[in-house]
Amino acid sequence: MNLIFILLNILGIILVLIIIIVIFVLLVPFRYNLKGGYENRPWINFNLRCSPAFILNGTWDKHESTELQARLILFGIPLKFNPKKSGKKNKLDKEKKESKKKNFLSLLPVIDTDFKLRGIALIKDLSKILEPDLLTIKGKIGFEEPHQTGWLAAITNTLSNCCKNTFIDIEPVWGEEYYEFETMIRGKIRLGLILIKIGWFLFINRIRPLFSKVENNKATSTA
Numbered sequence: 185m186n187l188i189f190i191l192l193n194i195l196g197i198i199l200v201l202i203i204i205i206v207i208f209v210l211l212v213p214f215r216y217n218l219k220g221g222y223e224n225r226p227w228i229n230f231n232l233r234c235s236p237a238f239i240l241n242g243t244w245d246k247h248e249s250t251e252l253q254a255r256l257i258l259f260g261i262p263l264k265f266n267p268k269k270s271g272k273k274n275k276l277d278k279e280k281k282e283s284k285k286k287n288f289l290s291l292l293p294v295i296d297t298d299f300k301l302r303g304i305a306l307i308k309d310l311s312k313i314l315e316p317d318l319l320t321i322k323g324k325i326g327f328e329e330p331h332q333t334g335w336l337a338a339i340t341n342t343l344s345n346c347c348k349n350t351f352i353d354i355e356p357v358w359g360e361e362y363y364e365f366e367t368m369i370r371g372k373i374r375l376g377l378i379l380i381k382i383g384w385f386l387f388i389n390r391i392r393p394l395f396s397k398v399e400n401n402k403a404t405s406t407a
Contacts, residue, residue: 209237210376221323221366236260299389306385313378316371319350323365326357333358 212234220228225246232240242254256263321340327333337356344352354365 205237209234210379212237213372213374214238215372216370218369219367222363223366302385302389306381309381310378313374313381314371315349316369317349318368318370319347320352321365321367322353324355324357324362325365326360326362328361330358 214232214234216230216232218228218230220226227243227245229243230241232238237259239257240254242252244252325333325336327336333356336354340352340354343350
C-alpha cells in the first residue's frame with residue numbers, strides 16, 4: 185500500500201508539473217529576434233525564447249558554412265538539434281505533399297462564401313497577433329534597370345509611412361546592380377491566443393451546419 189501511495193504521489197506531481205508547463209507555454213509569449221542581411225554573402229541570426237522553458241538560437245552565414253547552426257535548450261538542458269537532418273525529405277514525402285496541395289486547391293471552388301469570409305477574418309486576426317513589434321531595413325540596393333530601382337524607392341517610402349513600427353532606410357544605387365543591406369525583425373508569438381482564435385473558428389464552423397439543419401427542419405415543418 186505504501187508503495188502504491190508513493191507511486192500515485194509521484195504521478196500526481198508529474199501531472200501537476202506538466203499542467204503548469206502547458207499553462208506557462210500558453211500564457212507566456214514566445215519572443216523572437218531575427219537579424220539578416222547581405223554584404224558580399226547572405227547571413228542570418230535568429231533567437232526564439234520562452235524563458236526559461238524554451239530557447240532556440242541559430243545562425244547561418246554563407247561565408248563560414250552552408251549549413252544552419254542551431255542550439256536548443258529546454259528548461260536549462262541543451263539538446264542535440266540537427267536542422268539539416270530534420271529537414272530531409274525523400275521523394276515519396278514530396279509527392280504526398282504535392283498531392284495534398286492539389287486536393288486542397290481543388291476544394292477552394294466548392295467552399296461556401298461565408299466560410300471563405302470567416303477564413304479571411306481569421307487570417308487577419310492572426311496577422312495582427314503575429315505583427316512584429318519592430319521591423320528595420322537599412323542599406324543600399326540597385327538594379328540593372330533604373331526603373332526597377334525607382335519602383336523600389338517608391339515602395340520603401342510607402343511602407344515607411346503606412347506601416348507602424350517599421351523603419352526603412354534604403355539608399356537607391358543608380359546605374360548598377362548593387363546589394364548591401366541589413367534587416368531586423370523583433371516581436372512575440374502569443375501561442376495561447378492563436379490557439380483560442382483557431383479553436384473558436386473551428387467550433388463556429390462545426391456548429392453552424394447544425395443550426396442550418398434545425399432552421400431547415402423548422403421551415404419544412406411549418407410549410
